[in-house]
Amino acid sequence: MSRKAQGERTRKAILKTAVHIASAEGLEGLTIGRLALELSMSKSGLFAHFGSKEELQVATVEAARAIFINEVIKPAFEATQGLLRLWKLCDIWLAYVQSGVFRGGCFFAAVAAEFDSRPGPVRDRIAEIMKEWLSSLCDAIVEAQNAGHLTKEIDPTQLAFEFNSLELGANWAYQLYGDARAFRRAREAILERLNRYATAAGGPLLAPEVTTHE
Amino acid sequence: MSRKAQGERTRKAILKTAVHIASAEGLEGLTIGRLALELSMSKSGLFAHFGSKEELQVATVEAARAIFINEVIKPAFEATQGLLRLWKLCDIWLAYVQSGVFRGGCFFAAVAAEFDSRPGPVRDRIAEIMKEWLSSLCDAIVEAQNAGHLTKEIDPTQLAFEFNSLELGANWAYQLYGDARAFRRAREAILERLNRYATAAGGPLLAPEVTTHE
DNA sequence: TGGCAAAACGAACGTTCGTGCTATATACTC
DNA sequence: GAGTATATAGCACGAACGTTCGTTTTGCCA
Numbered sequence: 001m002s003r004k005a006q007g008e009r010t011r012k013a014i015l016k017t018a019v020h021i022a023s024a025e026g027l028e029g030l031t032i033g034r035l036a037l038e039l040s041m042s043k044s045g046l047f048a049h050f051g052s053k054e055e056l057q058v059a060t061v062e063a064a065r066a067i068f069i070n071e072v073i074k075p076a077f078e079a080t081q082g083l084l085r086l087w088k089l090c091d092i093w094l095a096y097v098q099s100g101v102f103r104g105g106c107f108f109a110a111v112a113a114e115f116d117s118r119p120g121p122v123r124d125r126i127a128e129i130m131k132e133w134l135s136s137l138c139d140a141i142v143e144a145q146n147a148g149h150l151t152k153e154i155d156p157t158q159l160a161f162e163f164n165s166l167e168l169g170a171n172w173a174y175q176l177y178g179d180a181r182a183f184r185r186a187r188e189a190i191l192e193r194l195n196r197y198a199t200a201a202g203g204p205l206l207a208p209e210v211t212t213h214e
Numbered sequence: 215m216s217r218k219a220q221g222e223r224t225r226k227a228i229l230k231t232a233v234h235i236a237s238a239e240g241l242e243g244l245t246i247g248r249l250a251l252e253l254s255m256s257k258s259g260l261f262a263h264f265g266s267k268e269e270l271q272v273a274t275v276e277a278a279r280a281i282f283i284n285e286v287i288k289p290a291f292e293a294t295q296g297l298l299r300l301w302k303l304c305d306i307w308l309a310y311v312q313s314g315v316f317r318g319g320c321f322f323a324a325v326a327a328e329f330d331s332r333p334g335p336v337r338d339r340i341a342e343i344m345k346e347w348l349s350s351l352c353d354a355i356v357e358a359q360n361a362g363h364l365t366k367e368i369d370p371t372q373l374a375f376e377f378n379s380l381e382l383g384a385n386w387a388y389q390l391y392g393d394a395r396a397f398r399r400a401r402e403a404i405l406e407r408l409n410r411y412a413t414a415a416g417g418p419l420l421a422p423e424v425t426t427h428e
Numbered sequence: 429t430g431g432c433a434a435a436a437c438g439a440a441c442g443t444t445c446g447t448g449c450t451a452t453a454t455a456c457t458c
Numbered sequence: 459g460a461g462t463a464t465a466t467a468g469c470a471c472g473a474a475c476g477t478t479c480g481t482t483t484t485g486c487c488a
Contacts, residue, residue, distance in 0.1 A: 006485085007435060024331040028242070032476065044478085045436035053476060104331045109386075113327035116389035117238040117318045127390050161383060161399045168386060169379025172323075175330035176341050185375045220455085220465070246446065258448085259466040267446060 011049050014039060015063040018056065023064070024104035026114045027057045027122065057122045064107040065129050071096045073136065083149035083194065083202045086140040090163055090190050094183045097171050105175040108133070109168055134160055149202030150194075159197075163190055225263050228253060229277040232270065237278070238318035240328045241271045241336065271336045278321040279343050285310045287350065297363035297408065297416045300354040304377055304404050308397045311385050319389040322347075323382055348374055363416030364408075373411075377404055 017038055022030040032053065036043045050056040076088040097106050104110050108130055115123040141156040166186040173182035231252055236244040246267065250257045264270040290302040311320050318324050322344055329337040355370040380400040387396035 010435080026240075026242075026328065028240075031474080033474070042437045043476090044438075047477070048435075110327055112386065112390055113324055114240065116386075130390065158399055158402065161387070161396065162380065162403050165379045165383025165386075165400070165403075166376065168383055169375060172326065172330075172379075172382060173375070176326055176344065182375065185372055186379070188372065189376050189379075224465080245444080247444070256467050257446090258468070261447070262466075265447095 007049070010041075011059075014046060014049060015059055018060040019064045019067065019107060020103050022057075022060050022104075023102035023107040023110055027060065027111050028114065030057070030060065032056070054120070054122060058125055061111065061122065061125050061129065064102075064111075067101065068096075068107070068129075068133075071101055081140075081143050082147040083144045083198060086137075086144050086150075087191075087194060089137060089140055090167065091187065093167055094170060094186055097167075098174065098180065098183050106168075106171045109171050134164055137163055144202070147201075148199055151197050151199055154197050159193065162193065166190055224255075225273075228260060228263060229273055232274040233278045233281065233321060234317050236271075236274050236318075237316035237321040237324055241274065241325050242328065244271070244274065246270070268334070268336060272339055275325065275336065275339050275343070278316075278325075281315065282310075282321070282343075282347075285315055295354075295357050296361035297358045297412060300351075300358050300364075301405075301408060303351060303354055304381065305401065307381055308384060308400055311381075312388065312394065312397050320382075320385045323385050348378055351377055358416070361415075362413055365411050365413055368411050373407065376407065380404055 014035065018030055018035055021035065021038070032047055033043055036046045039046065050059060072089070072092050076085055076092050079085040079088040102110075108126060112126050112130060115126055137160040138156045141150065141154075141159050144150040145152050145154075145156070166189050170182040170186035173179045228249065232244055232249055235249065235252070246261055247257055250260045253260065264273060286303070286306050290299055290306050293299040293302040316324075322340060325336075326340050326344060329340055351374040352370045355364065355368075355373050358364040359366050359368075359370070380403050384396040384400035387393045
């Protein structure tokens with residue numbers, strides 16, 4: 001293995017650990033010393049990969065985004081465009097939070113709350129990425145409308161806001177109380193809305209009990 | 215003024231500042247040195263009022279609770295029990311977040327995200343207080359049902375979860391994007407639900423435009 | 429095999445953290 | 459007015475923080 005590839009490999013290993021620590025303890029709680037300890041390497045050796053703590057934080061955010069895309073966006077996009085994909089986006093998001101992919105629940109919910117009053121490139125990137133997510137939701141709604149599955153009377157931005165809120169709410173309840181019923185509540189609320197706004201072409205959606213993840 | 219009363223007064227002043235710092239920078243970011251600087255007093259003099267950082271954090275949480283009760287719970291309880299009080303609870307909560315009573319938006323949303331994976335008395339107290347809030351919402355729903363304003367078919371816990379989620383979602387959007395439209399979206403979603411589940415006795419609720427806070 | 433980057437290390441920097449200890453200023457009690 | 463409790467200040471501590479430095483180890487290539 002080339003020396004260059006080894007560096008890249010180490011960097012990946014660092015970020016993998018960093019993402020998990022940060023989701024639980026935040027991007028400030030993510031300490032270089034702690035990270036080095038957990039990886040059994042020296043602070044300075046680790047530090048050299050990034051050059052500053054802020055760059056480490058940005059890199060960690062980027063790594064979390066890659067995981068999120070792989071775990072949520074990609075699987076949902078395997079579903080056919082329309083009502084089903086919209087539902088999958090929400091359903092898989094909830095499943096991925098519940099599965100404990102990140103120790104601290106949704107990585108972005110955690111770090112958004114941490115950085116929302118802390119200007120700088122880290123905050124900016126977090127905001128961008130969450131906007132991406134919200135846009136994905138919104139786009140899926142519009143597609144469902146264009147496919148004739150969902151009435152055009154509803155405001156896509158409004159519905160995306162509501163779905164996102166319910167998801168964040170479920171994450172909040174799960175993290176703070178370990179209450180897994182929150183996921184079912186979020187699913188129920190989302191499905192209720194989807195079913196209410198669905199046209200005949202959209203067909204009846206599943207009940208929350210029948211979804212794959214419980 | 216007695217020496218004892220002076221101590222109490224200082225303590226209050228400290229906590230008032232502490233709450234605002236913590237809502238923006240978190241309870242860990244709330245540093246004793248920083249706090250002392252902002253109040254133009256010595257670290258040790260300030261520290262003597264609490265004995266440990268953890269006690270300072272708990273006291274800060276308690277102070278935030280007092281403000282919250284004064285700003286949200288009490289005003290809402292001036293409304294008559296039933297549908298109106300339920301609506302007021304939500305409406306005033308949103309107004310209080312938007313008003314910037316706390317620099318970092320909802321104090322408890324901020325510190326809950328920060329401490330949800332950090333066991334200890336601070337986390338426990340935060341969880342208790344948010345449960346209090348959720349119970350207040352739930353109780354208001356039940357009262358509205360008992361008053362005949364709201365159909366008994368709905369599950370109060372489910373509705374409370376949804377309202378709380380929408381509120382947290384609005385807080386999130388406002389903090390991260392400064393998007394004040396999120397408050398209107400939350401109000402619209404909440405009112406839509408209230409109106410849908412309201413009985414004839416409940417009467418038609420206000421449209422979001424007519425509420426006092428915008 | 430010898431040279432050379434890349435990668436990792438160990439030690440130290442200056443700063444800030446929370447937390448003690450000791451002393452002084454202040455107001456109330458007798 | 460002396461004595462006492464309370465409130466605040468001053469100073470120092472050990473640990474941890476991010477960061478820099480010079481050095482050593484590592485593996486590829488000529």
